[in-house]
Amino acid sequence: MEEKVIMAGFGGQGIMAIGKLLAYAGMLEEKQVTWMPSYGPEMRGGTANCAVVVSDDSVGSPLISKDGTAAIAMNLPSMIKFEKELVPGGKLIVNKSLIDVKPTRSDLDVYYVSANELALELGNGKVANMVMLGAYIELTKVVEVESILKAFLKVFGENKTDLIPLNKEALAKGAEAVKKLQEV
């Protein structure tokens, strides 16, 4: 198993954070992981992205270049930029709340998730990133949801237990959303 996922959006959407959660969860499950951010002026210009690799074997390149197995696009520029980096049959999870066009490629498995609306249903728009992560994990089963919640406390601090229920619900919302899509 080797999952190579790009997560992208604009600054403030919690992109780097869900990347770290996935990498940390993978590590807790004794898998090999890398988390590689974009850095520099690009970062300050408002777009943020990171590449996460979760693998049973040692990870070669931490970068994703035409060999991504999945991408989470939180906004339109991200989708345009990163759909190109996926392998044929790669999974593209699109934040339908902010992206109203379709990807140009026809050889991808595309999933539309209204992440912002689903997050708002939970009363907190900030967890749209967790909705998307939940969708991704449901589709790939790369790590257990339980590991993400364990990682949450590692990444954000052991004193953040009060935030666990909301984030757990957000992950579940995302999972539910893609399950529905798969049933159709």
Add this chain to the structure above:
Amino acid sequence: MTIVYEKSKGLTDTPFHYCPGCTHGVIHKLVAESLVELGVLEDTIGVAPVGCSVLAYNYFNCDMQEAAHGRAPAVATGIKRVHPDKVVFAYQGDGDLASIGTAEVVHAAHRGEKITTIFVNNAIYGMTGGQMAPTTLVGQKTTTSPMGRDEALSGKPIRMAELLATIDGAKFVERVSVDTPANIRKAKKAIKKAFECQLKGEGFAIVEVLSTCPTNWGLTPVNALEWLRDNMIPYYPLGNFRDFEEGK
């Protein structure tokens, strides 16, 4: 037999390499005596510069480091941060401190680094053979200002004591001269106080010492002292610019 004079224990027995009439020797003596009188010689680490006093590490009878050109205040900072309870001093010339190492001394002062700097200003680059210094006077002939320093080309000489006195972290700033016995006594007092400033943990201390370079000025030692009095002191006024005790 009564001992009327003794060489300071703050100096080693290595003979100075300085030219006849050069006042580095006097200034070395004043620093060494101050360290001995304050009882801190054995707890002192000095930093030698690049310039005529590059070999100062052979003369001071304490632990010494030889720094890259202009970097003595940075090197001294490194030492002082490791050994805050020791006395650390930098001994620098005008090219070292006022030209290639301007940033280092300004920022050491700015941080209020608890080090003592002895700045020897003889208005010329001695070791390299008499080139223009940032402190060379307007009209003064050197090997790189053969027609005399041209203000339009090189600007006026830099007054470091005044410049450093504008910085809050500098707690003791004084300009002295070693051209007469009376001035040498004043210089000694200032140098000693610059070390006391450090010992009391006040902040950065610097003494600018007007010095001669008979060899590169092309003057006899006595005439060089006169030249210093007649030309340098009017442009570089002697006196205190900052004193932690007087709150200025």
Add this chain to the structure above:
Amino acid sequence: MAKVLMKGNEAVGAAAIKAGCKYFFGYPITPSSEIPEYMSKALPEAGGVFLQAESEVAAINMVYGAGGAGARCMTASSSPGISLKQEGITYAAGAEVPCVIVNMMRGGPGLGSIQPGQADYYQSTRGGGNGDYRTLCYAPASIQEIVDYVILAFDKADYYRNPVLIAADGMIGQMMEAVEFKESAHTDLPPKDWATVGTGGKRKPNIINSVYLEAETLQAHNKNLENKFKMMEEKEVLYEAFGLEDAEVVLVAYGTTSRIVKTAIKQAEKKGIKVGMVRPITIWPFPYDVFKTIGSSAKGVLAVEMSQGQIMDDVKIAVEGRQPVYFNGTQGGMVPTPASILADIEKIAGGTK
């Protein structure tokens, strides 16, 4: 200790503190700024001092002062900053001041880019500043390795009384990976009786110095330094190598590039091509000798580096003309792709390159 997920730059700081580094002097620069950021918080907590210097030049000279005063100390920067530090590095080598310098390499020359690069190979392996000197230089390929070699670097710096470099590409600094801080084997090191700490009235003054105005004296000093460098060449070479005896193609790469090469090797093996690899872990001293074990089946040696091919000088010295040598490189922050490396492997194996 359990594994933690850490960014390379932060792991560098944590490793240094683990190694007993108490002083850090630095100046921020991308992509290594998280090192001073980490140190500014963690060092005071560990009873040390973090000082943001006014310049890269001042930072390395503070390191010179602190190292000469007997402390374990470090500075870190990225390529243009490391250029500025060369003055202090050659002085430290000349005055035999131990210190550790981390370079998170980016694209050059000049200001270049902030994206990863490996074009400081010459600077890292040929001295870098003026005069006859070398610096041990580790080129880690993972966060775990950078932690392990930063810790080792402090021991080696003290043992040899010489600056030690860590040359990693910017990706290593920015990437997060799982890392474990192992208890390292204790190295017996001689006391620092040469350090300037004040005579205490008990000994003659210690002098930290690189000036020797008499030619004969300086040459004698140079010879002493040279003996140290020879000892490093004998004892400190580190590398990973596999598959050399029966390889059709041998790859050479270090740092992140070596990981991309490994991905390409897996792909080549699936196509039935036998590929061996030499991964220098020390880029100085370079693992020349292991190239002698390359078997007669080898049709070529292919080096991959994020540069114009600086490593090729050493590869050619190592190969001694036994095999043809090739280079695959990227510059400016571009990163080699497994596909382009695979294409080269296929060409060399197929005799079309």
